[in-house]
Amino acid sequence: xxxxxxxxxxxxxxxxxxxxxxxxxxxxxxxxxxxxxxxxxxxxxxxxxxxxxxxxxxxxxxxxxxxxxxxxxxxxxxxxxxxxxxxxxxxxxxxxxxxxxxxxxxxxxxxxxxxxxxxxxxxxxxxxxxxxxxxxxxxxxxxxxxxxxxxxxxxxxxxxxxxxxxxxxxxxxxxxxxxxxxxxxxxxxxxxxxxxxxxxxxxxxxxxxxxxxxxxxxxxxxxxxxxxxxxxxxxxxxxxxxxxxxxxxxxxxxxxxxxxxxxxxxxxxxxxxxxxxxxxxxxxxxxxxxxxxxxxxxxxxxxxxxxxxxxxxxxxxxxxxxxxxxxxxxxxxxxxxxxxxxxxxxxxxxxxxxxxxxxxxxxxxxxxxxxxxxxxxxxxxxxxxxxxxxxxxxxxxxxxxxxxxxxxxxxxxxxxxxxxxxxxxxxxxxxxxxxxxxxxxxxxxxxxxxxxxxxxxxxxxxxxxxxxxxxxxxxxxxxxxxxxxxxxx
Numbered sequence: 180x181x182x183x184x185x186x187x188x189x190x191x192x193x194x195x196x197x198x199x200x201x202x203x204x205x206x207x208x209x210x211x212x213x214x215x216x217x218x219x220x221x222x223x224x225x226x227x228x229x230x231x232x233x234x235x236x237x238x239x240x241x242x243x244x245x246x247x248x249x250x251x252x253x254x255x256x257x258x259x260x261x262x263x264x265x266x267x268x269x270x271x272x273x274x275x276x277x278x279x280x281x282x283x284x285x286x287x288x289x290x291x292x293x294x295x296x297x298x299x300x301x302x303x304x305x306x307x308x309x310x311x312x313x314x315x316x317x318x319x320x321x322x323x324x325x326x327x328x329x330x331x332x333x334x335x336x337x338x339x340x341x342x343x344x345x346x347x348x349x350x351x352x353x354x355x356x357x358x359x360x361x362x363x364x365x366x367x368x369x370x371x372x373x374x375x376x377x378x379x380x381x382x383x384x385x386x387x388x389x390x391x392x393x394x395x396x397x398x399x400x401x402x403x404x405x406x407x408x409x410x411x412x413x414x415x416x417x418x419x420x421x422x423x424x425x426x427x428x429x430x431x432x433x434x435x436x437x438x439x440x441x442x443x444x445x446x447x448x449x450x451x452x453x454x455x456x457x458x459x460x461x462x463x464x465x466x467x468x469x470x471x472x473x474x475x476x477x478x479x480x481x482x483x484x485x486x487x488x489x490x491x492x493x494x495x496x497x498x499x500x501x502x503x504x505x506x507x508x509x510x511x512x513x514x515x516x517x518x519x520x521x522x523x524x525x526x527x528x529x530x531x532x533x534x535x536x537x538x539x540x541x542x543x544x545x546x547x548x549x550x551x552x553x554x555x556x557x558x559x560x561x562x563x564x565x566x567x568x569x570x571x572x573x574x575x576x577x578x579x580x581x582x583x584x585x586x587x588x589x590x591x592x593x594x595x596x597x598x599x600x601x602x603x604x605x606x607x608x609x610x611x612x613x614x615x616x617x618x619x620x621x622x623x624x625x626x627x628x629x630x631x632x633x634x635x636x637x638x639x640x641x642x643x644x645x646x647x648x649x650x651x652x653x654x655x656x657x658x659x660x661x662x663x664x665x666x667x668x
Contacts, residue, residue, distance in 0.1 A: 251291040251331055252298040253397065257320040260398045266317060266336040267384060267402070269366055274338055275359035275394055276350055277323045279330035293353070294320075294331035300349055301333060304342060313339065324393045324401070332394060347373045359404070368404055382407045382496070389432065391466040408497040412619070414463045414470065416505055421485065424460040427469050428490070436472060436488050446520070446554040452478055452547055453518070458485040461505050463498060473502035475510060479544050482510055484517035503533050507562065508615035512600060514563045516543065518556045525557030535560035591639060595629040598646070611650040621649045 256262050267273065278293035279285055285293075298318070305315035317336035322329050338346060350358045351373040361368040361384065370379040381404035387393065390403035406413060419427070421438055428436045439458070440449040447453050456476035463471040470493045474485030487502045506515070516538055519525045538559035540548055551559075597604050601613040614622065628642040628649075635642075 251294040253320040254298070254318050254333075256317055257397050260400060263319060263334075263396055263398065263400055266319060266334065269364050271336050272338065272363045272365075273359075273361045273368075274335040274343075274346055275321075275323075275332060275361075275368070276335065276346065276353075277325070277330045277332040277355060277358075278353050279323075280354040281356055282325075282328075285328075285330075290331055297331070297333065297349070297353060300352075301335065304345060304349075308339070308342070316342075319396070321397075322395045324390070324395050329395075334394065347371075347375065367407070380407055381405055385492075387492075389468070391468060406496065409465070409470075409501060410497070411501060411504075414465055414498075414501065416461045416463055418459055418461055421458045421460050421474065424462050424472050424474070427462055428472070431469055433469070433490055435491060439485060442486070446518070446556060447550060451550050453483055453550065456483055459509070460485065461502070461509070463502065463505075465493075471498040471502050473506050475506055475515060477513075478547065480513065481543060481547075482513045482515045483547075484515060499529065500533070503530070507533075508601065510562075512563075512602075514542070514561055516561045517559070518551075518554070519558035519560065520556055522557040530558070530560045530562075533562075535562045537561070588633065588636070591629075591632055591636075595632075598625065598629075598650075603650070605647060605650075610652055611647070612652055614650070617650065624649050 256266070265271075276297070278297040279290060298320070301318050305318070308315045314337070316338045319334040319336065321332050321334055323332040335346070346358070355373065357370040357372050357378050359368045360371050366383040367381045368384060369377045369381070371377055383405050384402055385405055386400055387403045388401055390401050393401045393403040395401050425436060425438055428434070439454040443449050443451065443454045453476075456478045458474045458476040460472055460474035462469050463473075469490065471487070471489045473487040476483045476485045484506075487499060487506075489498045489502075517530060517535070519530060524530070538561045540551055540559070543551070594604055598614055601615050603611045603613065605611055612621075614625065617625070625646050628646050632639045632642040
């Protein structure tokens with residue numbers, strides 16, 4: 180049957196279904212409540228048939244569009260929105276596998292060939308299951324919206340566990356670095372190499388129309404994976420003004436983040452120093468998506484908190500802690516004062532867990548003290564010493580330790596603290612990189628030398644030299660390249 184005959188037959192069937200739906204609605208009005216007892220199945224049958232025809236219509240259109248350029252094999256489940264969502268429920272397992280080799284440039288014709296070939300291989304596996312009287316898995320065609328370019332891919336629902344080795348062999352055949360595997364009763368997925376090694380884990384799968392990387396279905400649904408928790412290496416901070424920060428989110432279609440002057444009201448006026456002091460805002464990006472923002476505003480000799488906001492859909496993933504960490508890395512030696520309006524954050528002790536203590540209002544400039552009179556906040560906190568995790572900070576903040584240490588030890592502690600607070604206590608400081616801008620390995624090494632220098636005074640000269648080496652611009656590739664690009668070296 181040619182495509183014109185298919186379309187003609189579809190039209191005829193569609194007319195019959197439409198008439199059936201009209202008749203079922205008339206019957207419903209005549210018989211009233213008894214309709215549910217005797218005719219509900221009839222109505223459902225016609226409605227289902229109509230939805231099937233609509234999906235069938237879409238499938239034909241896609242087939243025609245593809246046939247004009249390069250046809251690629253598709254599967255019927257890919258055109259049923261509800262079926263896709265059902266397949267993605269926790270009661271089912273899913274495997275996501277692509278047919279294109281990594282970021283290798285590939286023509287449309289070759290992409291179509293790879294898609295056809297993989298679908299044929301997957302069908303062969305299903306036929307094996309049928310021959311052994313086992314239930315076949317569902318194959319849903321999709322498009323991988325990857326880092327490099329679009330790639331043909333498939334979602335495989337409820338692959339039997341004893342067949343997974345052949346799926347991994349298939350991944351190896353098509354030169355895949357990894358495939359996404361979501362097991363039954365899991366809301367997320369793991370990326371697994373053909374050899375079975377887990378390379379990344381995600382907390383959940385969500386439909387996100389604006390996802391940067393995703394699995395796209397012909398229905399327009401866009402499935403993406405959300406990480407368990409963000410780490411420092413997962414995000415990039417960009418500094419900007421408060422106005423620019425608001426615009427950044429709005430340009431991305433998010434409008435729940437507002438300026439301080441718009442948020443303040445019940446306690447502090449929109450005209451208060453807290454609301455108007457020029458702020459440095461730090462917007463956290465996951466790829467190209469702004470996911471959180473935090474900031475500080477300088478007023479005379481102090482710093483005022485300009486708020487921490489996490490985008491809806493990204494809360495509970497560690498971004499708040501990363502924002503606080505960022506603010507502390509930027510504040511230097513000045514005291515940071517924060518009014519905590521969010522009662523939940525106050526109850527959790529979100530700031531106090533990170534080393535903040537009771538706000539000493541009397542230490543603030545007089546005009547700010549006046550603004551705070553009669554205000555009611557869930558909590559009011561301040562921070563002077565920059566928060567640092569690990570044994571070094573625990574030692575430094577301990578008053579017992581301080582009493583026991585001699586002058587030489589205190590000198591080592593002061594030097595270490597200055598480094599951790601982004602000061603550079605060396606001759607020719609321009610040759611070195613601030614602690615907060617160092618890589619993870621460099622930071623880890625410095626903390627190791629500081630800890631061991633405290634324990635082994637005789638080796639401090641050696642450790643001091645090692646610390647300088649870790650902080651040298653030439654020891655940090657990114658900065659070395661930047662220097663060369665500017666012609667500094």
